[in-house]
Amino acid sequence: MGESKKKATRSGWNVSPSGISKDVHATRMHTLIDDFCEHLDLVVGRSAATIRGYRSDLYAMAEVVGDIDRFTLPKLREWLGIAVDEGRSRATLARRTASVKAFSSWAQKNGYLKVDEAARLVSPKINRELPKILGEQQAGDFVENAASSSEEEFLRDSAILELLYATGMRVAELCGIDLGDVDHDRQMVRILGKGNKERVVPFGDAARDSLAKWLDVRAAMAKEDSALFVGVRGKRINARQVRRIVDRAAKVSGVDHLSPHSLRHTAATHLLDGGADLRQVQELLGHSSMQTTQIYTHVSNKRLLEAFNKAHPRA
Incomplete structure (x- = not known):
């Protein structure tokens, strides 16, 4: 086989x-x-x-x-x-x-x-809503609000939230990361995405520091040698557990109906707001089509219009 x-x-x-x-x-x-x-x-x-x-x-x-x-x-x-x-x-x-x-x-x-x-057969048209995203300050507060029952889980959950926001990766991709996929010196992580397509994406200092703290205590929880993140039973963490981690942090932060995918949307939008090229964001997110990535330009444009209407004296 x-x-x-x-x-x-x-x-x-x-x-x-x-x-x-x-x-x-x-x-x-x-x-x-x-x-x-x-x-x-x-x-x-x-x-x-x-x-x-x-x-x-x-x-x-x-x-x-x-x-x-x-x-x-x-x-x-x-x-x-x-x-x-x-x-x-x-x-x-x-x-x-x-x-x-x-x-x-x-x-x-x-x-x-x-x-x-x-x-x-004709497929019905779907009115695509703009994805829910966090503001930059909201996102910063959110990833620092892991709500966990033990010190080890808090450090793991903090690392998960930081890495999701830093890379914009999917939940399934995060669950599949092995210890050997992370290059701590270069601050890069290898991800296996949809269709078994591999990509390497960077992460920042905040995610690096959170990962280091988690790895210091990982041995106390882990019963599996290869998985970067493990659940309470020591086995590779699954998507349902990650969603619970995000949901708990959302409640502590006072954010309604936030999903892990919202962190992906947030990361992409903040990259575009900061001047990243659309092609770079496409590669970071692992989108096979530029059309999928373009929805984030609408989000950025909407945020720009809102900022203009609030700030410009002639708006």
């Missing part, structure tokens, strides 16, 4: 969604869905979380459509219509449409369908 295949298995994307048993639903459609997910993993290099999402959507589709011989445009519209009747959000409908369109294209190219049946 190849390394990426092992990684996919450990990540759990090939585990059937809750309530769906492969033994019960051992149909040709489900076999094709599994093959498609393997293609996404081994050939396309999609992340385990993305593959789990595709697989969950496609298994739900199979419950309505049935076998591949009944995979037709009317049946797909029926499936999406059921989702509308159930009150599913536009974002969910858009994601399901994207999943089934990708599967349909793959199935047609591999000879399982004569026609790309889903090609004519």
Whole structure:
């Protein structure tokens, strides 16, 4: 078994969604869905979380459509219509449409369908809201407000908050960092991002100092040799634990509804506000498309307009 295949298995994307048993639903459609997910993993290099999402959507589709011989445009519209009747959000409908369109294209190219049946499906437009961000002073206060039950956890949580804000990395990326990925002298960290794409990003003095303090006490908590951050049981920390750390710090700081991803948005916006080039921010965040990064220019422009309206005497 190849390394990426092992990684996919450990990540759990090939585990059937809750309530769906492969033994019960051992149909040709489900076999094709599994093959498609393997293609996404081994050939396309999609992340385990993305593959789990595709697989969950496609298994739900199979419950309505049935076998591949009944995979037709009317049946797909029926499936999406059921989702509308159930009150599913536009974002969910858009994601399901994207999943089934990708599967349909793959199935047609591999000879399982004569026609790309889903090609004519229209995805609903999503009104993208500007991401929630913190001001510079707010961000500085926030990362210093780790709320933890022990000294070791406080130092770990402080290092996590500092590193998230310093690098703009995703939670899953932070959880995957090993001790050997951090170059303390150069203040750089190697990150494995979406699609197993590797990048190296810098971090500042505040994150460096917090990491050093955490590493001084890490041995008292760790039962795993390689992971940079560990949970209370000594194993590699997971995304749910990191979200709790961020949530506790948000409550102490008086910030409502702040997620780890908000720190990513905040880091990107502050970099642009400070004069960083959009291409540099794209590389730092690990975005494959410049279009994804451009949303932060709208945030910066909005903040600039607000500052102008408050400060300029002729505004």
